[in-house]
Amino acid sequence: MGLFDDVPLNRREFIKAILKGGVAVSSLPLALKLLGILEEPAYAELVQKMLVPHSRPLDNNRVQCLVCPFNCILKIKERSQCFTKQNDDGKLFTYAYHNPCIISVDPVEKMPLHHYLPGSQTLTLAIGGCNLHCLYCQNWQQSQKKPDELKMAAKMDKDETLSALKKKELKILAFNYTEPVVMLEWIIELSKFVRPKGYKVVIGTALYINAEPLKALLDAVDGVVVGLKGFTEEFYKKVTGGTLKPVLDGLVKVKEEKKHLEVVNLVVPTYNDKEEDIKRMCEWFVKNLGAETPLHFSRFEPMYKLQNLPRTPLKTLETAHKMAKDCGIKFVYIDNLAPHPANDTYCPKCNKPLIKRVGLRILENSLKEGKCSQCGESIPGVWR
Amino acid sequence: MRWITVGTVFCLACVFSFGQERKDAPVQEKEDLLVELFKMAAEQEFIREKTSFINLINGLNLSKEQMSEILKVNEEFRAEVERRYDELKEKFKQAKECFERWIEIIKKGELPEKEMKETQMADSEMVKIGHWVQSLQQKYGEHLDKVFTDAQRAVIDDFNPCIVPPQNLRDPIRVGQASGANPELINGLRFIRSLNGKPFQQRIVIESAVQRAVKFETELAHLTEEEQKVEAERIRKLIEKACDMSDVDFELNKDKLAEEFISGSAYEKLKKLQKEMEKIGSEIQKIGKERRLRNADRVVKYFLNPVIVEPILKERLGSFEEKKSSGAEKAGQNR
Ligand SMILES: [Zn+2]
Numbered sequence A: 001m002g003l004f005d006d007v008p009l010n011r012r013e014f015i016k017a018i019l020k021g022g023v024a025v026s027s028l029p030l031a032l033k034l035l036g037i038l039e040e041p042a043y044a045e046l047v048q049k050m051l052v053p054h055s056r057p058l059d060n061n062r063v064q065c066l067v068c069p070f071n072c073i074l075k076i077k078e079r080s081q082c083f084t085k086q087n088d089d090g091k092l093f094t095y096a097y098h099n100p101c102i103i104s105v106d107p108v109e110k111m112p113l114h115h116y117l118p119g120s121q122t123l124t125l126a127i128g129g130c131n132l133h134c135l136y137c138q139n140w141q142q143s144q145k146k147p148d149e150l151k152m153a154a155k156m157d158k159d160e161t162l163s164a165l166k167k168k169e170l171k172i173l174a175f176n177y178t179e180p181v182v183m184l185e186w187i188i189e190l191s192k193f194v195r196p197k198g199y200k201v202v203i204g205t206a207l208y209i210n211a212e213p214l215k216a217l218l219d220a221v222d223g224v225v226v227g228l229k230g231f232t233e234e235f236y237k238k239v240t241g242g243t244l245k246p247v248l249d250g251l252v253k254v255k256e257e258k259k260h261l262e263v264v265n266l267v268v269p270t271y272n273d274k275e276e277d278i279k280r281m282c283e284w285f286v287k288n289l290g291a292e293t294p295l296h297f298s299r300f301e302p303m304y305k306l307q308n309l310p311r312t313p314l315k316t317l318e319t320a321h322k323m324a325k326d327c328g329i330k331f332v333y334i335d336n337l338a339p340h341p342a343n344d345t346y347c348p349k350c351n352k353p354l355i356k357r358v359g360l361r362i363l364e365n366s367l368k369e370g371k372c373s374q375c376g377e378s379i380p381g382v383w384r
Numbered sequence B: 001m002r003w004i005t006v007g008t009v010f011c012l013a014c015v016f017s018f019g020q021e022r023k024d025a026p027v028q029e030k031e032d033l034l035v036e037l038f039k040m041a042a043e044q045e046f047i048r049e050k051t052s053f054i055n056l057i058n059g060l061n062l063s064k065e066q067m068s069e070i071l072k073v074n075e076e077f078r079a080e081v082e083r084r085y086d087e088l089k090e091k092f093k094q095a096k097e098c099f100e101r102w103i104e105i106i107k108k109g110e111l112p113e114k115e116m117k118e119t120q121m122a123d124s125e126m127v128k129i130g131h132w133v134q135s136l137q138q139k140y141g142e143h144l145d146k147v148f149t150d151a152q153r154a155v156i157d158d159f160n161p162c163i164v165p166p167q168n169l170r171d172p173i174r175v176g177q178a179s180g181a182n183p184e185l186i187n188g189l190r191f192i193r194s195l196n197g198k199p200f201q202q203r204i205v206i207e208s209a210v211q212r213a214v215k216f217e218t219e220l221a222h223l224t225e226e227e228q229k230v231e232a233e234r235i236r237k238l239i240e241k242a243c244d245m246s247d248v249d250f251e252l253n254k255d256k257l258a259e260e261f262i263s264g265s266a267y268e269k270l271k272k273l274q275k276e277m278e279k280i281g282s283e284i285q286k287i288g289k290e291r292r293l294r295n296a297d298r299v300v301k302y303f304l305n306p307v308i309v310e311p312i313l314k315e316r317l318g319s320f321e322e323k324k325s326s327g328a329e330k331a332g333q334n335r
Helices: A011-019 A027-034 A159-167 A179-198 A211-220 A234-239 A245-256 A276-289 A314-326 B001-017 B033-060 B064-083 B085-109 B113-145 B150-158 B182-195 B199-221 B225-243 B247-263 B266-286 B291-303 B306-323 B330-331
Strands: A054-058 A063-065 A087-088 A090-093 A102-107 A121-126 A172-175 A200-206 A222-226 A260-267 A295-299 A331-334 A354-358 A361-365
Touching: A011 A102, A011 A222, A054 A314, A063 A090, A090 A102, A090 A179, A090 A295, A102 A172, A121 A159, A159 A179, A159 B247, A172 A179, A179 A200, A200 B085, A211 A245, A211 B085, A245 A260, A245 A276, A260 A314, A276 A314, A276 A361, A295 A314, A361 B150, B033 B064, B033 B291, B033 B306, B064 B085, B064 B113, B064 B266, B064 B291, B085 B113, B113 B291, B150 B291, B182 B199, B182 B225, B199 B225, B199 B266, B225 B247
Parallel strands: A121 A172, A172 A200, A200 A222, A222 A260, A260 A295, A295 A331
Antiparallel strands: A054 A063, A087 A090, A102 A121, A354 A361
């Protein structure tokens, strides 16, 4: 035991103790508000809006959104169920435009992308809103809100975005945490500007989207992480509010368009952990997406409306991992549980561990120009 | 390096005292109160070590095979030490008698040649035992070191003994999760930035935050008045830097700012220094050995301790078996 081990304190407590003072988030703002020091900022006034091309006018000034399978029909001043679109004077506008509530610099592994420039960092942006309403959403404070209700972190138009990428010397622009599908128009605008300059664009999405907008989205991105949330219509309906079929169709489309694809399945105890469903999912996966597409099984953490459930047991994740391998999927990962051997990338031919990870951190990368350093087997992915 | 030897001998004594029934220990009629408290403190320390060990293995996701292997190494280590129990016990007894005689002699200010030689001999016997234990630790440490994966070793290297597991073990940052490390601190800085148009109010809040932080650190790391001034200035400058940034720059650099805020604190600096000292210590011990063994020290510290390791791993392995026999359907309910 060392000098400071006895001090009953860790970093978090250190921060808390400091914050108990002048910076307290809970009590002080309220007190200052009462004193008239703080005013509620009018975020809505700062927000720009943009016409939604994937829409059509209907009678009586109604308008239909055609972005996702919900195909919302909206009366004047009505909002879409994804919180971002509104019928203003008979036209469909998106309020998810230039106004991210999240701007952060993250490891690409946090997407999670394991076969895409490992160890790189991304400029990650997110605007409030989502077309699905998953009971376990870990970013519900942002995803289940109107974008103009949330504080804008900073205005991000194409110039600001490029400047941020340059300042932090980042190569990848990412859209994650909420749902890229609901900020499609903005993504396309930024992407058209930065991709010709050599930057990559990646998204983390539930892929609940109609075919035509999906084509437009895929044209704008280089890599896609898809949360395949379960493998039954019942699960999708009960937990996400959506349906499974459009997601599966979308996945096939991503593959057809030859975009880099990784798939994440969050394993929720008692909801989607049935072995027969996982097996069916893996069989469909190999047949439709190929054995070389990476598949991640992610550990569920009690969250949002599913706080009554336990975390996913290690054994469940290991069983799912084994089933996927048995189905022939070559790159299967376990996420949100580290350290674990299934955090690492192995050569499918000689089984050498090629990229060793602990959590989101790369410990060692022995890939040589995308090939196994031991047997020379080519490993699918974007490596430089 | 006498201090190492004394430490390992003490370790050995612990193995004996917890591992064996010591019926022959003399019982004093009335205990010295201070001695009694020391004993209670030692007991407390033992419990802390045990708690800390459980936190560590919870964070490592050890496989059944790894647990069995660690258990096996500990049992072999124990057996090898216990094989010499009678002989060592006799040696400890003789040394104790010899040292007690020596105390009486030096109290009188005498240094007789014969007794001095006897005492030196007894002392060197103790040193030899210490070296022997060290060699065992080296040998079994090498075995143990091979049990862990590189990722597990990275966790062991970062681990600090704890009663409540730290954030990174308890609730690590997840994929697809928006918030990163230090969200409270970043929100605090955001709040101060929101007062940018109100310099007077902002100053009050900044000074209050600076004072609290310095007061807190002073309690923790006993800062001198001069150090307090320096620390206050450092924190003030950091907050001001955060306030002067544009919205985008703040968002791009918030994690770095938070890290600077924390890692620059006196408390964190001292902790870092402590870790460096530990590293230097292990370097000294391992000079000439292959690089990998640097980790073995920490592995030995946490995992070569039969008194703590054996019962805990036996229990875990037992529950592995139970789970297996109670069927897979229950697995979904386990936490
Ligand atoms: Zn290979």
